[in-house]
Amino acid sequence: xxxxxxxxxxxxxxxxxxxxxxxxxxxxxxxxxxxxxxxxxxxxxxxxxxxxxxxxxxxxxxxxxxxxxxxxxxxxxxxxxxxxxxxxxxxxxxxxxxxxxxxxxxxxxxxxxxxxxxxxxxxxxxxxxxxxxxxxxxxxxxxxx
Numbered sequence: 142x143x144x145x146x147x148x149x150x151x152x153x154x155x156x157x158x159x160x161x162x163x164x165x166x167x168x169x170x171x172x173x174x175x176x177x178x179x180x181x182x183x184x185x186x187x188x189x190x191x192x193x194x195x196x197x198x199x200x201x202x203x204x205x206x207x208x209x210x211x212x213x214x215x216x217x218x219x220x221x222x223x224x225x226x227x228x229x230x231x232x233x234x235x236x237x238x239x240x241x242x243x244x245x246x247x248x249x250x251x252x253x254x255x256x257x258x259x260x261x262x263x264x265x266x267x268x269x270x271x272x273x274x275x276x277x278x279x280x281x282x283x284x285x286x
Contacts, residue, residue: 146172147277150200152184152217153177153235154209161262162204165269173277176200181212185220188227200230201282204272205252207236207243215246222251229283233272 149166153159159177166173176197178184184205187194203221207214214234221227231253236243239257247255256272259265276282 146174147201147282148174148176148198150184150187150203151175151177152181152203152205152209152214154179154206158258158265161265162269165266166273169270169273173273180210181214181217184217185212188221202276203230203232204235205232207234207238215250218247218250218252231276231280231282
C-alpha cells in the first residue's frame, strides 16, 4: 500500500525558498502537510517536542538546509541520526552548498541524500516536486511509533 501523504519538516531560514517549497507542494497530487522551522535549534526543539512544540507530530521526512542560524544542518543531522527514535526519518540535505566537504560530511552523518539547490526558480520547484514524488509515491517510509 502506498502512502498518499507525508508530514514534512522543512528546516530553512530563507523565506523565498520556504515559499517556493510551499508552492511546489501545493501543486501536488498528494495531500502532504508541511511544517517549517527557521533555525537548527528550532528543528531540534520540534523533533524532541520541547517547549512550544510539545504537541507536534513526528515528521515522515525532513528537508534540511546546511547554513542555519543557531545550529547548522550538520549539527542537527548528527543529533537526529544519534537518536534511536528519530534516526529512521529520512533526511534530505537541501542546500546551496556545492562543497565536496559538505557532501562527504553529510553522508558520513547518514544523510539520505544531498541536493544542491539550483539558482533558477523553475528548477528549484522541479526539484521539490521530484523529491515529493520520490518520497511519497515510490519509497516505503517506516511507520511512526
